[in-house]
Amino acid sequence: MTGGFTGHLDASLLKFREPRETMPSGVTKPVIGFAGMTHLGLTSAVAVADLGFEVVGFAETEEEASRLGRGKLPVMEPDLPEMLSGNKKRLNFSAQVSDLGRADIVYISVDVPTDDEGQSDLTQIRALLDRVMPELGPDALLVILCQVPPGFTRALDFPTERLFYQVETLVFGRAIERARYPERYIVGCADATRPLPESYTALLGAFECPILPMRYESAELAKISINCCLVASVSTANTLAELCERIGADWSEIVPALKLDRRIGQYSYLTPGLGLSGGNLERDLATVIRFAEAKDTDAGVVEAWLTNSKWRKDWPFRTYRDLIRPMIRAAPRLAVLGLAYKENTHSLKNAPSLALLENLGGDAEIMAYDPVVQADALPELTHCESALEACREADVLFLTTPWPEFRKLNISRLAEVMRGRAVVDPYGLLDNSAARSMGFAHFVLGRPLGSD
Incomplete structure (x- = not known):
């Protein structure tokens, strides 16, 4: 996906939300673990540490853990080096999976690779789960942060009252902004009518944004739904922008009119671009098409978006x-x-x-x-x-x-x-x-x- 945030964090954001130094009365600040120090896990871990939580980051090798401890980053993100440096005391990187045993909440947070057909490779997630689950404490929560297809979380062999799926907010180039100042948290649960565990509420509540509990499958599909709506906006902008080129109109003159329409809104993604890129949006569209075929529903509009993307590229x-x-x-x-x-x-x-x-x-x-x-x-x-x-x-x-x-x-x-x-x-x-x-x-x- 093209476009997006190109600068550093706005000072007004930092002023608006200061880190909460104390938890609600009687609540001990939980220790948070992240299994997987790829783009998703690293930026998420640093954002959590910036709110004053102790964080254990599990890396695959001693060399990787050592590099992270020295501030050597495997990814480029605005504000990541500064936020990592400012929270060194709360960030502990380790190649020993047993160190996750002292965490109250452990996130599975590896990036999920996709192939040229938009298929996710879940091999690394499953292997990491096999390593991490035996090390968790008897009351520790397990949260799947990686993007997985609907049905994945419920199928795991783990106590459902301690198992959650959380929709990730990762956008390359805006990962720290999105992780530190999320718009909302979408949380998949076995039973969305039950209150979230106290430690989980304490963590998510520190970000001071809406929390939306729902069943596992709804949360897994929510991320895909968001991306489908985004693709619909992009495809509309691309199609009409090309028409502008041919008839003498100017798309940049039309956009303000659309953003003033309450049914569309000022934050709509209406900037024309060169199709879909990066793999994540393409993966979600491929997932919808596969599920539609398996469940005998129509996804012709999604296939049209992919055709439109190739044309624009x-x-x-x-x-x-x-x-x-x-x-x-x-x-x-x-x-x-x-x-x-x-x-x-x-x-x-x-x-x-x-x-x-x-x-x-x-x-x-x-x-x-x-x-x-x-x-x-x-x-x-x-x-x-x-x-x-x-x-x-x-x-x-x-x-x-x-x-x-x-x-x-x-x-x-x-x-x-x-x-x-x-x-x-x-x-x-x-x-x-x-x-x-x-x-x-x-x-x-x-x-x-x-x-x-």
Whole structure:
């Protein structure tokens, strides 16, 4: 999924919610364990520690635990290094699964990989559960934080009064913001009419957000439902933005009208993008399709969203092929700025840049730059040290990831170093008027060529 938070935590958020130093009267602050120090587990653990809880983070190896103890992070997230450093005294990283035995609540918190078909690989979760469950204390709670298909939690061989499923809030590039300041907590229970255990209420209550208990299957499907609604918004924006390009309308002029409609709302995701990326949304759509087939219900609209996503992901190449390529010389030189599937992450999962590179094939010389993605991730590319270096002598510039630094590119300098005057800028990172004044053909999603 493209777009999202690109800065650091707003100071107003920090002022609004100070860490709660004490629990409600008579409640001892529980110790919280996280099994799995991947993106999900690490950011969640740091957020819990920031609220004053002692945290035990179980890592798979001694080397991993040692690196985390020294502040060496395996993932990139805004504000994560600072929050980790500020809570070292409350964070204990260990490769001994037995150390989870002193936790009152233990989260299973490994990232769930997906394949090209959107299928989740639950092997690591099951293996981790086999290791963790025997180590838990007799009253400890077990919470599944990983995203799992409906029916997974209830099928586990564990006392249901101590077993819960909690919908994760992970969004790459916004993980700390989302973990520390959640909108709400969705909790799956065996019996949603019974009060949550005191220790669990103490933990979730410290975040001062709504708590929504429901049956296991409802909670497991709730995350998928949220993502389906998000995909519906994205697909609508993408479809209508493309129509704007063809009829002379401007999608950015229409968006404010939609956000003032109470049935849609000011927080609606209406920014056009290059289809679905990252794997999580694609996994949820694939899950709905599989369940629909198994339960004999209709999921044609979900299949249409996937078709729409693939079509939009090819927008940069179609723009190049149909409008730019016929006008430039043979064997052109192309600059691709941004390889990650979105800003503030190094992940390439289903990235629009990969679709573009595959479509371009051997037609051109390609120079690439991304501030985070390492050269060994795509060794076949020529990687540059800076954006301007990648643009030198380029006939066409593609801006395929909305990194904040690309918004600061000096258009005059681009005009100096580039040979051509074509910019494919889906997210409108460059100032359109300035680009046109320098003679650039500036292609933006949802905006007809030549409009301000």
